[in-house]
Amino acid sequence: MNASKERKFVWWSHGANATRSTAYFFKKCFPDFWNYEDNHLTQWERPTHSFLIPKGCEDFVITTNVRNPYTLIVSQYRDLVDQAVTEGKNILDFKDWVFTESIDTLDLCDTIRWNLTGSVPKHFIHMESLEDDLVKLPFVQTWLKEDSTNYVILEEALDATIRKNVFKGESIADKYVNGFQDISGIYDQDTANQVVRLFSGEHYFNKIGYDIDSWKS
16 A cells, blocks of 8 residues: 555565665655555655555556565564563474464465455565665656656665665564575475465465575575
């Protein structure tokens, strides 16, 4: 339910997926970018995770953030670790916990959301190449060509929202390597296979552009 009617695009993103950084980037570049789920707000304050299409935007191009499922689910797990510590509870080790989850309980599977709306995104913004993917979006390129001052706006937006991850380290359980979640030593073939099942199969990895064996690297 996030969209720019002037630039004719709808944008979706679930949690732990650079949602806020991307939304703030779009808002700085396109002032009419709006959260249409909470459009009672007199001032834009935040994006929504809703995977719906605002009224009047049915023919717009759909763009969505994506993230390597192997790191996304670890990020989700580490948030649960934080919650368990705060509440004084125990939590299973990742290699046990992941087998207690299903597609429905985990709620990270984009294909379920796509099926509910009957729409599949055309453009994928990968968290691992966020800046490059944003700049290459056709509607961003069109906007840049319209006025040379838009390049200045672009650079300011990238500096303010993308080039420095101000949301990094919100979970005390997070572990980073080169700015991304460190998943070294977490996976074996069985746990990797379970993640593939939780994200509805290898076809999803192929659709969004991730190697099925990327957990090994």
